[in-house]
Amino acid sequence: MNTMTAKIETMDEEQSNMLRRAFSMFDSGKSGHIEKEKVRTILNTLGHTFDDLELNALLEEQDKEGIGKLNFDSFCRVAVHFLEEDDEVMQKELKEAFRLYDKEGHGYIPTSSLREILAALDDQLTPDQLDEMIAEIDTDGSGTVDFDEFMEMMTGD
Structure with a gap:
């Protein structure tokens, strides 16, 4: 299983529904396809950051026939790439925030x-x-929160 397939399988229902709604909005003719250029707009609308070159390469990969359109599955394969990236970026930022307060590196704040x-x-x-x-968050009343509890609270996972 390649990483792209794994990413699509780990996409939660909420993300899938969000992508389905976005796709439908831009598939005005209900043809089951959207223009490749609209993917850029959708990602912007959903607030995802992306590298233009990376996005272009992914779009080209999904549009092998060069018709300039993507079906929903192809769209998901492109979009999920950027959804996952955001999670990683957010996790890194949360780790940094936690580290700022855990100056001694005890693993809790x-x-x-x-x-x-x-x-x-x-x-x-x-x-x-x-x-x-x-x-x-501090269910045991210890007066401290470890990184896992912190992550769970911040991401809802």
């Missing part, structure tokens, strides 16, 4: 640091909401 991170991410949160979120 105090809940007071977590409160700072959450408040910085969303300045609309009230102190009560922050307490609630922290209580949910």
Whole structure:
């Protein structure tokens, strides 16, 4: 199984539905195909960053006949490439944020640091909401949060 197939199989239902809706919106004639150029627009609309050369290469690979159109499966194979990339980038950013607060490298941070991170991410949160979120994460009441708990909270996985 190549990595592209593996990525498509790990795509969750939410991502799949989102791609299906985006594809349908741009497949105005309901032909089951969209123009290759529209993939760029869809990725932009969904807020995914991509390298133009990389995207062009993927589009060419999926449009072997050179008709300038992609069916839904081909579109998914291109789009999933960038969905996965975002997850990796986000994980790296979260790891960096965690490391900033885990200066000694213990693998956990105090809940007071977590409160700072959450408040910085969303300045609309009230102190009560922050307490609630922290209580949910720090289920054992240890006053600390390890990286896995932190990741789970931030990504919902």
